[in-house]
Amino acid sequence: MSVQGPQQVLELAKVSRTFGQGTTAVAALRDVDLTVNAGEFVAVMGPSGSGKSSLLALAGGLDRPTSGSVFVESTPLAGLGLNALARLRRRAVGYVFQDFNLVPTLSAAENVALPLELDGVPARKAHRQAVDALRQVGIPEQAQRFMDEMSGGQQQRVAIARAIVGSRRLILADEPTGALDSTTGHGVMEVLRSRADAGAAVMLVTHEARHAAWADRVVFIRDGRIVDEATAMHNPAVLLAPAG
Amino acid sequence: MALDVAPVPHGRWHSFRLALRMARRDISRHRGRSLLIILLILLPVAGMTGAAALAQSMQETPAERVQYQLGSTQARFRSMPASNAETVQDPVLETATMTRNFTNDPDFKPRDPRDAIPAGYEVLTESQLTLTIRTGASDVSGSDVPVMAKAVDALNPAFTGKYTLLEGRPAAARDEILVSPGALERFGIRLGDRLTTADGTFAVVGTLRDATYSDGNPILFLKPGQAAMDSPAAQGSPLGETMYYLVGSEPVRWDQIRDLNRSGIAVLSRAVALDPPVASGAAEGPGTMPAAGYVAGVLIAALALLEVGLLAGAAFAVGAKRQVRELALLAASGAEAPTVRAVVTAAGLWLGTIAVMAGAVLGAGGAAAVVGVTRHLGSVRFPGFHLDILPTVAAMAMGLLACFLAAVVPARQVARQAVLGALKSGRAPAVRGPWPARVGGGLLVLAITFLAAGHTLGLSGDLDARAARIPLVAALLTGGAVLAVAALVLLTGTFVKVLTARTAWMPLPLRMAARDSARNRSRTVPAVAAVLAAATLASAAMVPLRQPDGGGKTHAHVGRAGKPGLPAAGNRTGPRHRNGPRPGHRPGCGGRGAAA
């Protein structure tokens, strides 16, 4: 672990992803460069079909780029086989999806412990860490509940806990508020923000400006390219000055 | 910070344990679906186990034969239909004989079995004869009826296991006899009534069970000497043969039997039958199925296994869509491909194990109950309950395999489509190439060829040539039938598509049902195919049922054993044939009521 400068948790270098071939080929991403540092919260915004979700899939090793390279914790994903990618996902990457995607047959704590148990952590120890993660997202009391006994917001918190459990620092969230009302969505953003403040690298894909605004950096993507970036000024007083 | 992506030591074990847990939870949370899957696999396994056990139970074991034929005597001597001294008997089924020499030896003089009995035994005789009963108003025909009778000291302790007194008391006086329950019913009499035969009038004092005949057969049991063996009725009867039962402690050995065979005497020896000599060169023993029965069995088994697979497949297809999503989720959480497979395998194993265990227990238990009840009712259709291990284990293995294969399909679907796609849409890909239809078409052509070839071969040429070809013809027909069903199953998808294509004219409910079937073909096809296979299976099962019933067969060989020299069972005119066992035609309540 280096001390100088910010640590790059995720790096995409000249990444392109094309679906299909020949005349029917559709470029989902074109030459995208993007880095997310530890403690940084980056939001990716763009209309439907702009390539946001493809970007997230590439970052999580669920998909491979047509060209360019992806690094997670400085490890190039290109050299990893399918099973090594699976291990990378459970050791380094946390996914949060729009519809929570929790395993209905497992309790909240078991869902959170899933990546640990897959990694061979003994059940008891995994459970302790899972309850810890649930505490970090504010719902330690829900540990023994099952999905159908929880609200959408609680389920999404469990999903976030699952994404952060263990020593993982990269959280990839794909429209995590899409299925939630605005108050609950606000709560989920608070959790993601606090994770970033605690040192995690968070990449959020959303089309909602209000949620993207929680990020340190908002990246605008359009037709597979990054077109602009907005970084907070952290100087609210300027904005509050009377107009004119 | 470099990332470690090396596999975990013992990771396999960990993930398999996790998989077992997930599968168990899944089963307990979806009880209805799990029960359905269990039932769909349990029923065919139970059916096959039960059918195999029943079929096996129809075959008499040597021990049972010894008990039913000999009671507790050592051996039975009888004359053997032999034309020379080279005829050899089977050690168990002593009336089955084999010879290398068919020439009629004019010098060959078969000995009377009575004279050949070695010293040191007490001898009991059993003679079969036909009595004529002049029926009165009780009989519709109102004429003379021949009825089988046995002159035997049936209640001698040495016949324990062979003859059992059911009701009444042993015959004491000279004009008292025992009869089979079937005789009471046949002649409309009760215990205590008198029965008039051509040889005299007897009082019926009890009912007796003969372990070699069903209770329904009308048989009169007399003591030796009670009826005149030289009466006109007995004299001309081919049933007048007498068998000699040896009571003693010394077993009759195989070498003794071979000697006796040379004198035209057949012997059923307890010691030899229970421990038959190896390579005796005798005829095949009981338990060997005839070729036709074997073919039918194979056909039924093959179709039943197909059925198991299809039903299990249909059951798993119900939950596959949901499971695809769950498995994709597991993969996204960082499960390696073997782990995903393990989860699926675990679910299949849990359900399959429960289903095949329960199925085997249920099938065997059901068969045991059937055998027990049938025997209790006095039928000899089942000599005893015998579990047929091989088909049972095969059915269990196939059930488990079918369950496993059906469960693996969702895992393959997850592997084929992008994990992310499965997560987002949660839908199983409906990519179904033209291959099933093509393969189905090809199989259908092949099946028709097989069936046609089998048909032609089976009906052409002389009898000997046909007989020689039986195995080939049987294989062709069996294979053809199985292939035809497989082809139809593969073509079901196409049928469903064609049938549900033009639905615009239908009323809305039908239209919706048709579209639903067409859209969820992974669910529809196994269900339709299962019905198809079930229909075929049922038709195939009809074939052996149309053969003369099993009870009749058992009687036939026992009966034949009793009268050497008779050409064929069909020519026999005996009381048994007229009043043969009929289902539901059991000893009447009236007879029992009177005895009570």
Next chain:
Amino acid sequence: MSIRHSLLALLQDQPRYGYQLRVEFEDRTGATWPLNIGQVYTTLDRLERDGLVSNDGGDGEGHVVYSITEAGRAEVQGWFATPVERSNPPRNELAIKLALAVTLPGVDVAAIIQAQRTASMRALQDYTKSRRDTAANQRAADTAWLLVLDSLIFQTEAEIRWLDLCEARMVQLAQASGTRSHPRKPSNGVTAEEAAPLTAENRR
């Protein structure tokens, strides 16, 4: 915004003098609308003239204390009960700028939209951060300020959504006209025609 009603509402709470009213107002609205003390005194004079407040005289320290009258209370109640009137199409500089840009040749509308969006996003980020920091203090007195921030957040969000819509409209427009004579170059360098298939396919 009505200073008249705001002051009346504050007096309903308790009698106050001019400077107090100003401080109280700014406190409760988060200094979003700074009041000029002259404005406060003028308004109080008018309210006294209309019989809505009464002059209670000095407090001994040189401050003139005002209290609300019955008529004043009725007026405040009426004000709260009446929805805020929406002024006819607000003169929005951004709307006018875009309307002109669309009709004039040679103007890169997409670039204008993106530039505006980035700016709005930046503002939204700052409002959000500000709201987060305020909420973290958990002070009861901040409630009014949080409401104001929420209002700003939603307004800015609405603006960004409106910009998204403008952009989508332009793509549709470009597709409909189908002319290659005026290919518009958006900021990402992709012409609307090139981007169309992807967008059309995925926009449901």
